[in-house]
Amino acid sequence: MIGRYLVLSSLMFALGAYGVVARRNLLIILMSVELMLNGVNIALLSFARLHASSSGSAGHVFVLMVMGVAAAEVSVGLAILIAVFRVRKSVDTGDLRSLKG
Amino acid sequence: MDLVFAVAAAVSVVAGFGVVTQRNPVYSAISMLVCFLSFAVIYLKLGAPFLAALHVLVYTGAILVLFLFVIMLLNLKPEELGEEYSALTKGILAVLCAGLFLGLAIPLWQEASRLAPAAEPPAGFGGIEAVGKSLFVEYALPFELVSVLILVAIFGGVVLAKRKI
Numbered sequence: 130m131i132g133r134y135l136v137l138s139s140l141m142f143a144l145g146a147y148g149v150v151a152r153r154n155l156l157i158i159l160m161s162v163e164l165m166l167n168g169v170n171i172a173l174l175s176f177a178r179l180h181a182s183s184s185g186s187a188g189h190v191f192v193l194m195v196m197g198v199a200a201a202e203v204s205v206g207l208a209i210l211i212a213v214f215r216v217r218k219s220v221d222t223g224d225l226r227s228l229k230g
Numbered sequence: 231m232d233l234v235f236a237v238a239a240a241v242s243v244v245a246g247f248g249v250v251t252q253r254n255p256v257y258s259a260i261s262m263l264v265c266f267l268s269f270a271v272i273y274l275k276l277g278a279p280f281l282a283a284l285h286v287l288v289y290t291g292a293i294l295v296l297f298l299f300v301i302m303l304l305n306l307k308p309e310e311l312g313e314e315y316s317a318l319t320k321g322i323l324a325v326l327c328a329g330l331f332l333g334l335a336i337p338l339w340q341e342a343s344r345l346a347p348a349a350e351p352p353a354g355f356g357g358i359e360a361v362g363k364s365l366f367v368e369y370a371l372p373f374e375l376v377s378v379l380i381l382v383a384i385f386g387g388v389v390l391a392k393r394k395i
Contacts, residue, residue, distance in 0.1 A: 130341075130347055131293070131342050131347075132237075132338070132342035132343055133235070133239075134272070134275075134276065134339070134348045135338035135339060135341075135342050136335045136339060137239045137242070137243070137272070137336070138338075139331055139334035139335040140246075140331055141242065141243075141246055141327065141336060142331075142334060142337070143309065143327045143330045143331035143334065144246045144247065144249075144250055144327070144342075145246075145326060145328040146327050147250055148249060148250030149248070150323050150326075150327070150329075151315060151319070151320050151323040151324070153312050153314060153315065154255060154311060154312050156255040156258070156300070156301065156304075157250070157252075157255060157258050158296065159297070160249055160258055160259065160262050160297065161249065161250055162253065163262065163268060163289070163293065164246055164249060164250070164262075164265070167266070167269055167289075169271075170269075170285075171269065171272060171273075171276075172338070173292060174273060174276040174278050174281065175276060176354075177276075177311075177353065178276045178277050178278075179342070179345060181349065181351035181352065181355050182281075182352065185360075185364045185368055186355065186356060186360050186361050186362070187337070187364065187368070187369070188362045189278060189280070189281055189356060189360075189364065190361065190364050190368075190369045190372070190373075191360045191364050192281055192374055193281070193284070193332055193361070193365065193373075193376075194372060196243070196284065196285070196288050196289075197376040197380060198291075198376070198379065199241060199288075199289060199293065200293060200309075200383070201379050201380050201382070202295065202381065202383075203293050203297075203389075204366075204383050204384070204386075204387040205383050205386045205387055205390065206393040207242075207296060207297070207300045207333070207385065207387075207391075208387040208388075208390035209390055210300065210301070211300065211304070211390070211391045212274065212390050212391060214304055214313060215393075216250035217312065219312060220304065220310070220311070221307065221311075221312025221313060222374075223312065223313060224313075224340055225258060225311070228348075
């Protein structure tokens, strides 16, 4: 019953991981990170539903924390992207090799 | 088979594929919108109406608009979108990610079938009152720490994106 929600959450996590490693556009990499975080959120909510009790909803609070972290991550990530684009005129990760030895 | 779950899951998987395969970031962002809306339906199915509402507000209302804003701000021409990895590299990475999926899904499925099936949740579970009580009583310190994190992120965003301070 709850297992298929967990399968969906692992599928979204794996899809996001594919987007992070197989794409070179920084914008799409950031969107894929969002997909991964959402996959984790579904897993957290599934287990919160599985262990539902009246004593508290720790799983729901955890999802709220993940949402806060995701919002902070996106704002900083997009600011870095704008700064990189201003210097390099590119959003391709293949062009960002100034740290390569 | 639960029809609502089946439709929402199918839509979110198709839209998720759209996010990671589309060449144009605008199409990816629109796929992400569809994906997030079907996630909200899944949150409702999991007995979390408050978080479903927050998800729509935060993700489609703030994060997606921020993505679209940056896409419009950069105004990328088709030749500026960057190169892609070769089909062979993408295939190998897809196989690896399929392995990651199986490695996550199989233990989770076994764990879920080993545990007792979910009982009917208590009244008000996942509502704004239950979550708010947990958040402001039991988890007040982490909540405050998240607000500090967001404050730091605001400063970071301004410092990074501004030309001259």
